[in-house]
Amino acid sequence: xxxxxxxxxxxxRSRQGGVLAxxxxxxxxxxxFALAIICAAVTLREPRFLESANLEQVALSATLxxxxxxxxxxxxxxxxxxxxxxxxxxxxxxxxxxxxxVHPHAxxxxxxxxxxxxxGLLGAGNALLVAGLRIPAIVATLGTLAIYRGGIIALAxxxxxxxxxxxxxYGHIAEIHILGLSLLVWLAIGLTCALGWMARFTRFxxxxxxxxxxxxxxxxxxxxxxxxxxxxxxxxxVLCGLVGVLWGARFGTVDAVIAPDLQLQTISSAVVxxxxxxxxxxxxxxxxxxxxxxxxxxxxxxxxxxxxxxLQAIIGAAILGTxxxxxxLARRAERSERRSxxxRSRS
Amino acid sequence: MxxxxxxxxxxxxxxxxxxxxxxxxxxxxxRYFATSSxxxxxxxxxxxxxxxxxxxxxxxxxxxxxxxxxSIVGLCATSMAVCLEHKFSVELAMVVGxxxxxxxxxxxxxxxxxxxxxxxxxxxxxxALYRGIAxxxxxxxxVSSFPDWYQSLGFGTIGNGPVPWSSxxxxxxxxxxxxxxxxxxxxxxxxxxxxxxxxxxxxxxDVRRTILGVFVASGxxxxxxxxxxxxxxxxxxxxxxxxxxxxxITAVVLxxxxxxxxxxxxxxxxxxxxxxxxxxxxxxxxxxxxxEQEIVTGSVLVMTLAIFGLSGAVxxxxxx
Numbered sequence: 306x307x308x309x310x311x312x313x314x315x316x317x318r319s320r321q322g323g324v325l326a327x328x329x330x331x332x333x334x335x336x337x338f339a340l341a342i343i344c345a346a347v348t349l350r351e352p353r354f355l356e357s358a359n360l361e362q363v364a365l366s367a368t369l370x371x372x373x374x375x376x377x378x379x380x381x382x383x384x385x386x387x388x389x390x391x392x393x394x395x396x397x398x399x400x401x402x403x404x405x406x407v408h409p410h411a412x413x414x415x416x417x418x419x420x421x422x423x424x425g426l427l428g429a430g431n432a433l434l435v436a437g438l439r440i441p442a443i444v445a446t447l448g449t450l451a452i453y454r455g456g457i458i459a460l461a462x463x464x465x466x467x468x469x470x471x472x473x474x475y476g477h478i479a480e481i482h483i484l485g486l487s488l489l490v491w492l493a494i495g496l497t498c499a500l501g502w503m504a505r506f507t508r509f510x511x512x513x514x515x516x517x518x519x520x521x522x523x524x525x526x527x528x529x530x531x532x533x534x535x536x537x538x539x540x541x542x543v544l545c546g547l548v549g550v551l552w553g554a555r556f557g558t559v560d561a562v563i564a565p566d567l568q569l570q571t572i573s574s575a576v577v578x579x580x581x582x583x584x585x586x587x588x589x590x591x592x593x594x595x596x597x598x599x600x601x602x603x604x605x606x607x608x609x610x611x612x613x614x615x616l617q618a619i620i621g622a623a624i625l626g627t628x629x630x631x632x633x634l635a636r637r638a639e640r641s642e643r644r645s646x647x648x649r650s651r652s
Numbered sequence: 653m654x655x656x657x658x659x660x661x662x663x664x665x666x667x668x669x670x671x672x673x674x675x676x677x678x679x680x681x682x683r684y685f686a687t688s689s690x691x692x693x694x695x696x697x698x699x700x701x702x703x704x705x706x707x708x709x710x711x712x713x714x715x716x717x718x719x720x721x722x723s724i725v726g727l728c729a730t731s732m733a734v735c736l737e738h739k740f741s742v743e744l745a746m747v748v749g750x751x752x753x754x755x756x757x758x759x760x761x762x763x764x765x766x767x768x769x770x771x772x773x774x775x776x777x778x779x780a781l782y783r784g785i786a787x788x789x790x791x792x793x794x795v796s797s798f799p800d801w802y803q804s805l806g807f808g809t810i811g812n813g814p815v816p817w818s819s820x821x822x823x824x825x826x827x828x829x830x831x832x833x834x835x836x837x838x839x840x841x842x843x844x845x846x847x848x849x850x851x852x853x854x855x856x857x858d859v860r861r862t863i864l865g866v867f868v869a870s871g872x873x874x875x876x877x878x879x880x881x882x883x884x885x886x887x888x889x890x891x892x893x894x895x896x897x898x899x900x901i902t903a904v905v906l907x908x909x910x911x912x913x914x915x916x917x918x919x920x921x922x923x924x925x926x927x928x929x930x931x932x933x934x935x936x937x938x939x940x941x942x943x944e945q946e947i948v949t950g951s952v953l954v955m956t957l958a959i960f961g962l963s964g965a966v967x968x969x970x971x972x
Binding site for chain 2: 386434438440441443444445447448449450451452454455456458459569572573576582583612614615616617618619620621622624625628629632633
């Protein structure tokens with residue numbers, strides 16, 4: 306199983322500025338290019354796409370998926386996977402909204418804190434299974450997906466917490482605008498930059514790439530592999546809990562079955578954003594761009610007036626198209642790499 | 653390690669104990685648990701999952717995964733429904749369903765093998781694609797004009813005994829898959845690929861063709877599951893079998909198949925399926941909602957794996 310740009314040659318190559326490293330660096334640019342093409346195509350058919358109200362809707366729907374996709378991207382970079390994100394978002398959303406409906410005068414910061422703590426605890430449950438008991442992440446989170454989702458549905462007992470029982474200040478979070486952009490969008494941008502910086506420049510972040518591209522090697526290099534895996538699962542849980550709170554603020558109504566296929570949305574955002582499913586390469590910026598692309602596609606399909614029944618098929622085709630494109634790209638990069646190495650050895 | 657001890661630490665033996673515990677628990681929960689009608693209900697409700705679990709075992713043993721099975725089942729059910737809408741006979745609809753399923757599996761396999769892409773990503777893509785095609789074909793309509801004999805395939809039992817017809821179908825498929833995986837050399841090739849793909853390739857196994865075949869089998873057998881499921885539900889919609897992949901993978905993993913490939917047996921998967929069927933049934937009889945049963949399913953999966961993992965750790969300590 307060789308991920309794109311993984312393996313021992315990775316560091317050396319990026320120092321030399323080889324073709325592969327250059328391509329990897331440009332991958333986010335290619336995504337922005339693709340995004341621009343999609344936007345232009347939608348605008349040509351339907352100029353209303355560029356109206357600020359519509360763009361704001363796109364940004365808001367991208368925001369929620371984007372924040373979860375950041376955590377998912379870090380987990381995939383560390384060669385793990387988290388299938389329980391949707392259930393964690395629902396749990397965070399319901400528990401925090403339920404608490405708020407009982408304490409309507411509490412500060413919103415407390416609600417956000419509760420959401421994050423709930424998410425963090427659920428993430429710690431995943432961390433215990435994956436890092437502590439060494440159950441493969443895909444299986445462990447498959448189990449916790451059922452446990453968390455079933456748990457919150459049982460706890461909610463069919464109840465729905467609607468805007469009528471929640472204080473107005475909660476819904477106002479989504480309406481606060483700074484410099485013309487919603488607070489939620491700023492939050493997503495801030496988190497993307499912060500986590501992007503963390504992944505690229507901190508020891509924790511670099512270690513995630515290291516153990517993603519070669520777990521054995523990372524262990525021999527003295528990286529506390531299990532502690533890092535536990536950390537990244539808890540981080541994902543905290544992000545999910547936060548998104549749960551934002552979810553309630555944006556939609557006004559919270560029940561236990563929200564975000565049913567968020568795990569697939571976030572994994573495909575990360576993959577379309579260039580994160581290798583085998584770990585060790587990709588970036589959280591790519592995952593953020595991936596989530597924006599999906600939000601634009603969804604909005605565009607609705608706007609152009611294509612029947613909503615086409616949406617799933619278009620998304621599926623987009624995922625397949627991108628991964629096939631990436632594999633061609635990687636193969637070509639490999640070939641030119643080999644050629645340049647050959648030329649170097651001759652000279 | 654002596655022979656009985658070695659038998660004991662096998663996953664299948666451990667799982668058999670879990671199954672016994674489930675059955676004992678079930679008889680304590682309700683006096684209706686051990687009745688033949690209840691057993692037939694428990695078996696009939698797990699059969700679609702059980703049928704898809706057979707090729708999924710093969711897929712996971714090769715070290716791949718197929719997330720798109722639920723969508724393939726939905727797409728087959730939708731194609732059959734469209735055939736019925738056009739007043740074709742049910743037999744023709746079943747053939748069309750089987751063809752569509754095989755084709756869907758073939759497309760999965762060709763993308764994975766042809767481009768050398770990870771199956772997890774490809775089948776996430778086709779999960780959306782196939783479900784989308786089903787939605788385009790059937791929109792929000794539901795079709796329930798299945799003839800009576802067809803519906804008895806899902807619910808009817810053999811001579812009013814506890815065994816549903818669909819379980820007989822499953823057993824026939826199970827026999828075929830078990831012989832294929834555990835007796836033939838193609839089955840050994842599947843294990844070899846899951847253990848070490850490079851070594852398998854150097855020993856002359858056509859890895860790409862085998863993986864392609866496994867995905868085609870997954871699609872074709874998903875179509876069989878679609879037939880059983882539409883018979884069981886007596887209707888077909890574009891959202892039929894949404895999320896089916898989760899219980900299927902749960903059953904396969906619970907059955908002791910290594911998620912990274914290379915090990916696991918079909919008898920183990922069979923016991924895992926029975927555990928799932930009777931756990932859900934018992935807690936349903938105890939008055940639990942489907943959601944609460946979902947917690948139990950997840951917990952059974954996580955706890956059996958955790959207990960087995962812990963026992964392994966204890967054994968390692970013991971030996972030291």
